[in-house]
Amino acid sequence: MDDLNVKNPPALKQFIPTPPRPPRQSKSGIFGTIRQRCFNSIGNSVLTLCVVAVLFYLVKHVLDWAVFNAVFIADNRRQCMDISPDGACWAGVISWFNGLIYGRFPVDEQWRVNVGVLLGLVWLLPLMSKRIPLRNVILLSWIGLYPFVGAYLFLGGRFGAELGWIHGVMTCLALAFLTIIYVNWILSALGKKGLNELFVPLVSRFVERRIHLLSFVAVWLLIALVMALVLNQVSLEPVAIERWGGLFLTFIIASFAITMAIPIGVVLALGRRSKLPVIHWLSMTVIELVRSVPLITVLFMAVTLLPIFLPADVEFNKLAQVLVAVCIFAGAYMAENIRGGLQAIPKGQYEAAATLGLGYLHTMALIILPQALRMMIPNIMTSFISLLKDTTLVSIIGLFDIMLMARNIANDKDWVGMHTEPLVMISVLFFLFCYSMSQYSLTLEKRLKVDR
Amino acid sequence: MIQSSTSKSQKSPVKGAGLPSSATQKRRSLLNSDASRAVILQAFVLMLALFGLWFLFANASENLNRLGMTFGFDFLQVTAGFNISWSLIPYDPSMSYWRVFFVGIVNTLILSFCVIVVGTLIGTLVGILRLSENPLVSQLARWYVEIVRNVPLLIQIIFWFTVVFSTLPAPRESYHLGEWFFLNNRGLYVTTLQSAVSWGWVLALVAGLILLLYGLLRWSKPYYALSGSRSSGFYIGLVVWALLAGWVLWFFVNAMTLSVPSLQGFNFSGGAYLPASFGAAFVAMTVYRSAAIAETVRAGMQSIDRGQHEAAFTIGFSRVQSLRLILIPQAIRSIIPPMTNSWLTSVKDSSLAVAIGFPELVSVFMQTSMNQTGRAIEIIFMVMGFYIFISLLISYLLNKYNDSVQYKVR
Known part of the structure; x- marks a missing residue:
């Protein structure tokens, strides 16, 4: 206490008011939000301006090419060029549109x-x-x-x-x-x-x-x-099966593969989680081998090796070979998806089933798989999307899917060398399909989360 | 399982007319016990698998006999006789199919390596931009990802090849950067360094220098950690190292010459050449990969607890600081597994370059060589073996790394 006993107390600090702060910037309303989020610092403002410039440039060029300078009615590419040299020639795509959708299916x-x-x-x-x-x-x-x-x-x-x-x-x-x-x-x-x-x-x-x-x-x-x-x-x-083509064939391959992939995937996933070593190792080998090679090699394998490895009197068309390959490929990926679903099932479910006296098959079929598959619906949608995109690879094998049809337009004598427009067209188609499906799977995912 | 079997065996004497004979009882218990069931089931599956394999190979040998073909890897010694448009390792048509296989492997690896490096960088950037507070920037990044992700890779590769790279000007009017880089419809011509000493020595010297610097830093670290300043020995070592590095640099400058591509006739000579198909495949795959990686990065960053952002903000970290010091080190843990998958996928995706004729493994070996030799089984076996090896290798290495990065949980 002694050292605190000061003889001369220091003068009281004088109160000096700090100058008033400027009013807060408005954060509400359209302008407030824009100012707050796009122009809150010098760096951010520059970034915003750059993005606006890039967007303006991109949108202007794309619109000029695809809409304003485009030709919609013409008989051949030369006419298109004469009408507007630096615009898209949609006339070619329009005249081939049926081909893109149905392939070489007879028009009637x-x-x-x-x-x-x-x-x-x-x-x-x-x-x-x-x-x-x-x-x-x-x-x-x-x-x-x-x-x-x-x-x-x-x-x-x-x-x-x-x-x-x-x-x-x-x-x-x-x-x-x-x-x-x-x-x-x-x-x-x-x-x-x-x-x-x-x-x-x-x-x-x-x-x-x-x-x-x-x-x-x-x-x-x-x-x-x-x-x-x-x-x-x-x-x-x-109609011969060789005449199937276009978007129609793409969808047939993708939907057939995804439907077959689910049972294959269930069997492989159950096998991989099995406690029996032989079954576990067999399924794991199949899954890992298929998953570690590219689809194109599996397709080549189906086309060249299936005729060698099957009896000589089995006749194959190319579509069947491709379907076998795509099903195996999709099945292996699906197995990993379903395994994820199986792992997410709480252990109590297994124990409850065992308590009820259910055997392995009953436990899986009645208790585990319905829950696991239900949880996996969004993932199954996602694999369907990637399968739909991967299906374009069959054009390398020589099936007339939408990709090969689009590339073939450039070989038509009226539309020689027209590469850009068909590719853009099918890109837009794929984008619409895949984007809407992915958005749908997102909403499904949210709904499933709420349901649980 | 056990309960159900016992209850059945208890019931059976009641249901049956008399007491069952011991033989049937034994049979029943054999079918009902888990252990014996497991053995029977596994034996059955194994038999089925073996029978399937036997069936396939019996057919194959019969078909090969019928077609007069043989099985064996002797064709690898035969002269290939066809040209490969671009190869990083020396190749000419008089070389064997072994060489073709290696040319394909090297080209595949080069393409996927470039795609992985550049794609990861761009993808990380886009993924971080996607989380930007600026709605314009984040929406731009979002639509970049959505558009790229939802269009098949094959279409993108062919688009870049036929629409962009094939419509570049002819060699005479090629775009150029100074006199060192030329871009035209045949590809990209770049200036290279040519060294009088072999590249192995150059690499060894540079590696030695880096190793020396690393050793120096390691050696001075304990003193730095204790005192907070470097010892004088460190500075002396640094000066010696700099002198050494200067000498090596001087040696290199003297030993190396620039090889500048120059137009002669219709084509360029000198320098190095990357074909248009490489460019198209590289750009398309990089863009595609970057979109996938942007998604994994975004998911990884969003998986971090919001409190971490707020804590970093409270300490007074700037956005860049909080990203570098707080968020990214944590996000890396959840990003690595999907990132590994993404890299593996890009190695596999490199096989799509076959569509535009880039001479990678599938193109040179599975198409050209298979058409010439007809050895389908062997070739497919080798190509798939390569991809499986790469997959196993990458996932093994990244699992190792992943183990070292993950939280150490007791």
Whole structure:
């Protein structure tokens, strides 16, 4: 305390007010936000101005080339050049547009592609609504039955003749199933019972169990029979599989591959997580080997090695070879996706299943896989996008997909040397497809997160 | 599993008419126990796999016999006889298929190395710009990524080749930077250094110098850590090192000459040459890779807790400082695994250059050599083996690095 005892207390500090600060810059409103985020420092302002300049330059040139100086109506490239030398010549792309979409499919038969694709989409439409029950069944029926309808429409021929009678039966069953889905939808909207309940009174007279299932089967077979009678009257022009092409072929390859990739991926992923060493190592080898080589080498392998490694009497077309290759490739990648999903399932689920006395198959099929696959839907969408992009590689093998069609325009005598416009056109197409799908998968991801 | 099997075995005597014989009981327990099931299942799968392999190879040998072809790697010694448009290692048509294989490997590696280095740099930059506060900048970066990511790589490669690189002016009117670099529709001609001594010596000398400097820094580090200043020995060492480096530099300047490309007739001679296909493949793949890497970088940066940003801001770090000292070192941990995948993918993607005729492995070996020799099995085996080797190597190295970077958790 002694040293604090000061004789002369220091003079009190005089209060000097600091000069008032300038008013805060407004941070609200459009101008406030712009000032705050784009011009808050010298460096940032310079950056903003640079970006604006670059954007202006880019947009101006692209618009000049693609819209203002472009030619939309012309007979050949020379005319385009005469009208406007430094603009795009969209006339060529427009005249080849059908080719880009349908490939070398006969022009008179192209409606079949439209109908087939439309049927496929219509079949999947009920999946969009959350109020419709048994959506899994609809999806499974699409995977299992739609290919028959598609093949019938795309390949043609007399009904049940060129493609075999089994195929004919399956086509009828598929169409009947689709009819039942939609009639049921309409009936339920009207507040009536579904079509599949039609024979319930009749069936219940003869049997006691599984009345509804039997009634459904009876209705299904009946409608299929009607379909068969109708389809027997029409005969479609046969179209060789080599004439498939364009965007149509790209989508066929990608969707077939992704549908086959899921079962392959499930088997490989389960195998990789298996505790049995032989199965674990076999699946791991397959997955790692396929994943570490580029797709183009797998395609080359399919085209050159499949004929060598399979019996001499098995006949292959190029599309089948490519499909085998793409399926294996996509399956290996899908396996890794699904493994991620399996790993995310909490251990308690396995233990609960074991407590209930479920065996391995039941645990997987009823408890684990439904959850894992549901979680993996966005990832499956992402792999579909990358598969769709990778499908362009089949043009190197010589399949006439959209890429090769676009490159072929430059060989047409009317449009010799026109490379830029078709490439830009298909880039825009791919961008639209892939971007919208990736945005959709993002919203799905958010929805799944909320659901959990 | 065990419970269910015991409950079944308990039930069975009740259900069955009499007591089951010991033989059936034994059979049943053999099928129901996990251990024996595992053995049976594995044996079955193994048999299936072996049978599949046997089936394939039996067919192959039969088909090869039928077509009069043989299996073996003897063709590698045969003279290739075709020209390769561009090769980093010396090659001429009188060399063997072995040489063709190596030319392909070197070209593939060069292309993917350039793509990885430049793509990673650009990608990191774009990824950081994507997180910029400036909405204009971040949106520009976002749309760059979206557009590049959603257009197939093959289209981009062909676009750059046919639209950009093939429409450059002819050699006479080529774009040039001084008298050292020339860009025309055949490719890029660059001035190179030519050395009188072999490049091995040059590399060894430079490496020795770097090693010396590193050793010097290592040696002076303990003293610096203790006292905060360098010892006088360090400065003496630095001067000696600088003298040595100066001498080496002087030696190099005397031993080396510039090889300048000059137009002679219709083409350039002298200097080094990168074909247009290399340029197109390089630009397209770099752009594509940079978009993928930008996404991984962005995801990695966003995975850092917001508190870290705020803490760095509170300490008074500038944005660059907080990026360099706080955010990037943490983000690296979550960025490395996807980045590795991205690099691996770019090695695999380099095979797409086959579409524009760049002489990489698939093009020279899987297309030209296979068409000439017809040895499909051997060639595909070798090419896939190369890619598998590279994948395993890169993932092994990066796993090692990853282990050293990850948090040490007790």
